[in-house]
Amino acid sequence: MDELFSRLDAHIAEHMDAWIAELSDLCALPSIAAQNKGMAECAEFVAAMLRRRGFEAEIMPTGGHPAVYAERGGRSDKTLIFYNHYDVQPAEPLELWTSPAFQPTVRDGALYARGVSDDKGHLVCRIAALDALLAVSDDLPCRVKFLVEGEEEIGSVHLPAFVAAHKERLAADACIWEFGGVDANEVPLQYCGMRGICYVELRVKTAALDAHSGTGGSIFPNAAWRLTWALNSLKGPDERIRIPGFYDNVVPPTPRDLELLAAAPDAAEDYLQRYELPGFLRGMTGGLELKVAEVFEPTCTICGLTSGYQGAGSKTVIPAEASAKVDFRLVPNQTPEEVLTKLRSHLDAEGFDDVQVTLLGGEAPGRVDPDDPFIRLAVEAARGVFEHDMMVLPMIGGSGPNHAFIEHLNVPIATVGVSHPGSRAHAPDENLRLDLFEKGIRHTARILAMFGAQQA
Amino acid sequence: MDELFSRLDAHIAEHMDAWIAELSDLCALPSIAAQNKGMAECAEFVAAMLRRRGFEAEIMPTGGHPAVYAERGGRSDKTLIFYNHYDVQPAEPLELWTSPAFQPTVRDGALYARGVSDDKGHLVCRIAALDALLAVSDDLPCRVKFLVEGEEEIGSVHLPAFVAAHKERLAADACIWEFGGVDANEVPLQYCGMRGICYVELRVKTAALDAHSGTGGSIFPNAAWRLTWALNSLKGPDERIRIPGFYDNVVPPTPRDLELLAAAPDAAEDYLQRYELPGFLRGMTGGLELKVAEVFEPTCTICGLTSGYQGAGSKTVIPAEASAKVDFRLVPNQTPEEVLTKLRSHLDAEGFDDVQVTLLGGEAPGRVDPDDPFIRLAVEAARGVFEHDMMVLPMIGGSGPNHAFIEHLNVPIATVGVSHPGSRAHAPDENLRLDLFEKGIRHTARILAMFGAQQA
Numbered sequence: 001m002d003e004l005f006s007r008l009d010a011h012i013a014e015h016m017d018a019w020i021a022e023l024s025d026l027c028a029l030p031s032i033a034a035q036n037k038g039m040a041e042c043a044e045f046v047a048a049m050l051r052r053r054g055f056e057a058e059i060m061p062t063g064g065h066p067a068v069y070a071e072r073g074g075r076s077d078k079t080l081i082f083y084n085h086y087d088v089q090p091a092e093p094l095e096l097w098t099s100p101a102f103q104p105t106v107r108d109g110a111l112y113a114r115g116v117s118d119d120k121g122h123l124v125c126r127i128a129a130l131d132a133l134l135a136v137s138d139d140l141p142c143r144v145k146f147l148v149e150g151e152e153e154i155g156s157v158h159l160p161a162f163v164a165a166h167k168e169r170l171a172a173d174a175c176i177w178e179f180g181g182v183d184a185n186e187v188p189l190q191y192c193g194m195r196g197i198c199y200v201e202l203r204v205k206t207a208a209l210d211a212h213s214g215t216g217g218s219i220f221p222n223a224a225w226r227l228t229w230a231l232n233s234l235k236g237p238d239e240r241i242r243i244p245g246f247y248d249n250v251v252p253p254t255p256r257d258l259e260l261l262a263a264a265p266d267a268a269e270d271y272l273q274r275y276e277l278p279g280f281l282r283g284m285t286g287g288l289e290l291k292v293a294e295v296f297e298p299t300c301t302i303c304g305l306t307s308g309y310q311g312a313g314s315k316t317v318i319p320a321e322a323s324a325k326v327d328f329r330l331v332p333n334q335t336p337e338e339v340l341t342k343l344r345s346h347l348d349a350e351g352f353d354d355v356q357v358t359l360l361g362g363e364a365p366g367r368v369d370p371d372d373p374f375i376r377l378a379v380e381a382a383r384g385v386f387e388h389d390m391m392v393l394p395m396i397g398g399s400g401p402n403h404a405f406i407e408h409l410n411v412p413i414a415t416v417g418v419s420h421p422g423s424r425a426h427a428p429d430e431n432l433r434l435d436l437f438e439k440g441i442r443h444t445a446r447i448l449a450m451f452g453a454q455q456a
Numbered sequence: 457m458d459e460l461f462s463r464l465d466a467h468i469a470e471h472m473d474a475w476i477a478e479l480s481d482l483c484a485l486p487s488i489a490a491q492n493k494g495m496a497e498c499a500e501f502v503a504a505m506l507r508r509r510g511f512e513a514e515i516m517p518t519g520g521h522p523a524v525y526a527e528r529g530g531r532s533d534k535t536l537i538f539y540n541h542y543d544v545q546p547a548e549p550l551e552l553w554t555s556p557a558f559q560p561t562v563r564d565g566a567l568y569a570r571g572v573s574d575d576k577g578h579l580v581c582r583i584a585a586l587d588a589l590l591a592v593s594d595d596l597p598c599r600v601k602f603l604v605e606g607e608e609e610i611g612s613v614h615l616p617a618f619v620a621a622h623k624e625r626l627a628a629d630a631c632i633w634e635f636g637g638v639d640a641n642e643v644p645l646q647y648c649g650m651r652g653i654c655y656v657e658l659r660v661k662t663a664a665l666d667a668h669s670g671t672g673g674s675i676f677p678n679a680a681w682r683l684t685w686a687l688n689s690l691k692g693p694d695e696r697i698r699i700p701g702f703y704d705n706v707v708p709p710t711p712r713d714l715e716l717l718a719a720a721p722d723a724a725e726d727y728l729q730r731y732e733l734p735g736f737l738r739g740m741t742g743g744l745e746l747k748v749a750e751v752f753e754p755t756c757t758i759c760g761l762t763s764g765y766q767g768a769g770s771k772t773v774i775p776a777e778a779s780a781k782v783d784f785r786l787v788p789n790q791t792p793e794e795v796l797t798k799l800r801s802h803l804d805a806e807g808f809d810d811v812q813v814t815l816l817g818g819e820a821p822g823r824v825d826p827d828d829p830f831i832r833l834a835v836e837a838a839r840g841v842f843e844h845d846m847m848v849l850p851m852i853g854g855s856g857p858n859h860a861f862i863e864h865l866n867v868p869i870a871t872v873g874v875s876h877p878g879s880r881a882h883a884p885d886e887n888l889r890l891d892l893f894e895k896g897i898r899h900t901a902r903i904l905a906m907f908g909a910q911q912a
Contacts, residue, residue, distance in 0.1 A: 034769070154769070155770065195670065197670075197772070199770040199772070206733070206734065207731040207732055207733050208731055208732035209731060209732075211731055212853075212854070213755070213757040213759060213783050213785065214651065214653075214785065214852070214853040214854030214855060215750070215853050215854070216727070216731070216750075216853075217755035217757045217783070217785050217853065218737070218749045218750055218751075218753040218754075218755045218785070218853070219727075219736045219737055219740060219746055219749050219750050220727070220731065220733060220736065220737070221733060221734065221735070221736075221737060222757060222758060224758035224759075224760070224761050224780075225687075225691065225757075225758055227761070228684055228687045228688055228758065228761075229688060229692065229693050231681075231684045232684055232685060232688040235681065236685065237685050237807070271672070271675075271676070275663040275664055275665060275667055275672070275676065275776075276663055276664035276665075277662070277663050277676060277677060278662065278677065278810070279677070280675045280676070280677075281674070281675055281676070281677060284675060290675055293674045293675050294671070294672075294674055294675050295674075297674040298674075299669070299673035299674050301669040301673045301678060301681075301772075301774055302678060302680035302681055302684065302763070302764065302775070303669060303680075303764050303765050303770070303771060303772060303773050303774070303775065304680070304763060304764035304765035304766045304771070304773070304775065305680050305683070305684075305761045305762060305763040305764065305766070305775075305778060306761060306762065306766040307758065307760060307761040308758065308759050308760035308761065308781070309759050309760035309781055310760045310761075310762040310781075313490075313610075313816060314611070314655040314759070314781060314783070314816040314817050315759060315760070315781070316653070316655070316757075316759060316783050317759050317760070318757055318759070319758070319759065319760065319761075320731075322761060324680075325764070325765055325766075325770060325771070327669050327673070327770070327772050329669065329670065329673050329674070351693070354734070360769060360770040361770050396670070397668075397670040397671050397672075397673065397674070398668070398670030398671070398772075399670060399772075
């Protein structure tokens with residue numbers, strides 16, 4: 001295997017320029033799902049990229065933006081599926097970009113463009129690894145499938161149903177997820193799960209129009225007060241979520257989870273400095289307690305508040321409407337459906353039946369066994385590519401559609417990628433470090449070679 | 457006196473066109489205090505109007521927009537002071553005006569322009585009454601003073617100190633306030649007081665920048681939650697304000713106040729329909745209970761809420777900042793200074809020392825004895841002018857600087873004017889009904905004649 005790795009590494013080092021060029025072409029296409037910009041064109045481009053590698057590729061309807069599905073056989077009868085996405089975040093605020101968002105530019109060893117890290121760099125990393133494998137051995141080490149969706153940045157709304165509907169076609173033995181990379185110490189990270197999310201808007205309307213606070217202040221209902229009290233009923237300063245039954249299905253971390261978290265670096269100091277925080281919630285200061293809370297506790301976060309007059313100075317008005325964006329991060333085995341139902345019952349029971357709840361997005365949490373053989377393989381494959389051994393972490397605090405793959409395809413999922421803490425995903429000057437791009441390609445190629453060899 | 461009133465009425469009827477023209481010229485000047493537009497020019501225009509009537513007029517500094525002060529002697533040694541203002545609200549949204557805001561236009565018996573009702577129509581009403589008195593009797597019935605300020609629409613910030621500093625010069629035996637008019641049933645109203653106000657902004661900052669709710673949701677402080685809890689500590693769904701000592705100085709309505717309110721029409725049905733309210737607070741349905749609550753109870757109103765993401769769809773963010781606009785309406789003998797101090801102490805005691813409080817405006821409440829001889833005179837003078845007798849009401853729910861006149865000049869204050877419920881003050885298509893303009897002039901002229909005669 002070492003000899004194969006050397007040949008792969010050499011081929012990859014020689015062909016970086018071509019892949020950077022191909023990635024630049026892909027990033028020049030603005031495929032912004034939220035703004036419905038350039039989606040069809042980008043899906044076609046991705047399908048064409050895969051067809052050039054001998055894949056049968058198809059653009060499939062999902063009910064929203066289409067997904068690109070592609071498949072190609074290989075030496076073994078094992079199957080690996082890549083999950084990626086071709087949609088990107090909006091590029092605004094445009095004036096904060098050093099070079100234009102959709103004019104990919106290399107600067108100081110990194111490629112800058114919207115989507116270059118999230119997620120087009122990851123997609124091309126996978127494709128480049130396949131190129132290298134095909135070049136050094138004339139075939140792929142296993143059957144490879146791609147599901148490249150177009151709605152990840154808008155909550156993967158149609159993905160779970162799509163995966164469920166096509167589960168025979170998507171069937172695989174393992175999955176490589178859309179993201180991955182190194183931490184601030186260049187340690188590659190392996191996340192074995194994601195929290196779920198239930199994102200809702202709470203909205204109250206108490207009148208047809210705003211009223212003068214001099215007239216109605218003592219006698220008219222006030223939407224902003226109704227919202228304030230409804231929110232207060234959800235969580236108090238002790239940070240305990242007050243919705244009855246909210247914690248019923250929460251599974252505590254296992255001893256193995258705690259062991260993995262104990263070995264992980266402590267981000268406390270970094271958080272305190274980067275965000276200039278006065279401290280952490282509930283008097284936490286760092287260490288295992290903070291690490292456990294960060295990913296194994298469900299949350300209720302107010303993401304936004306809007307009501308009445310918000311300009312400079314004073315306006316004496318009783319707001320007729322008020323709304324809040326609230327996101328609940330969910331841990332196994334909570335579900336968004338369950339939380340939505342319990343939230344509605346709670347508000348009704350507390351007298352807030354005037355507070356409308358609209359679900360804006362929901363994803364179940366999803367976990368992978370950190371000791372799954374495929375996770376061990378991905379960790380093993382990273383040796384010799386990165387300076388440090390891969391760090392296995394039980395969960396990431398964020399959310400994504402991995403639960404659909406776990407539930408419907410029953411695959412272990414590894415996070416393999418090219419990101420670093422300064423990648424600025426979702427922000428101006430999003431970038432891909434070219435050294436990490438190369439390492440990601442090498443890592444991916446090794447995973448495929450080892451995975452295919454297991455059964456060959 | 458009846459013969460004098462007939463001559464006044466006849467003169468007024470004959471000269472309406474000239475005053476409408478003069479009012480139109482005044483309204484063509486955009487004197488928008490909030491935008492600092494045309495203020496000096498308008499002050500000069502007002503001073504010139506008064507000089508043409510034999511007044512000594514002076515434009516006086518206040519620390520903000522200047523005030524016009526004017527004075528002219530009369531037959532008796534009694535003095536009446538008019539309080540008016542030459543500043544107007546901004547005209548936005550301009551596109552909702554049927555005719556341009558600063559091109560005064562007569563339509564269907566009304567004059568349309570920004571400021572035509574609030575407050576230039578009232579100012580010209582006073583001047584026209586003086587014209588009529590001078591025309592029919594060669595002199596004014598009493599000494600007359602005008603204080604025409606330029607900051608009423610931005611909270612009369614400098615007025616109380618100005619009145620205090622010039623109290624000898626402004627000294628008077630009675631005052632006619634800047635507003636007045638009829639209700640929906642054409643009943644002229646006499647308000648014997650105004651609630652005070654303490655308008656504050658609450659602001660919380662918990663971090664230097666917004667954070668991702670997936671990362672920090674369980675461990676980072678959240679400004680929107682801090683604000684929600686701080687607001688909740690101020691008032692609960694029972695509508696009782698929880699700031700310790702808040703109600704200490706509240707004076708309950710007198711039996712005479714209750715008698716006056718009992719005689720007033722019930723606005724409940726009108727409020728419910730106009731604002732499409734689901735009902736009133738605390739199960740109130742109307743009648744005396746609602747009337748008392750409307751003006752004799754202090755309030756704590758959230759006028760606005762702002763934090764985090766407020767656009768369409770979802771964004772998973774922990775807001776670093778949150779703010780609320782809150783207005784407290786005050787009743788005798790509360791003061792804005794007292795409320796501000798108690799609010800700060802309360803927030804500190806409840807653990808919200810991270811919540812900044814900024815005072816955006818404060819005015820003390822001000823009351824006039826509903827049985828003061830000058831109020832009785834104003835009521836008596838309305839007979840024969842309006843279809844109905846004047847209705848005396850103990851308080852208006854809104855706020856203004858009347859307390860400065862009461863405290864420093866010790867004058868009774870009558871509300872005499874030309875407004876009606878459809879005047880659309882502060883809104884597009886602000887208008888002045890010309891029939892009410894004429895009635896207001898007749899009423900004002902009779903008040904001056906009767907007031908001067910009392911001592912002559």
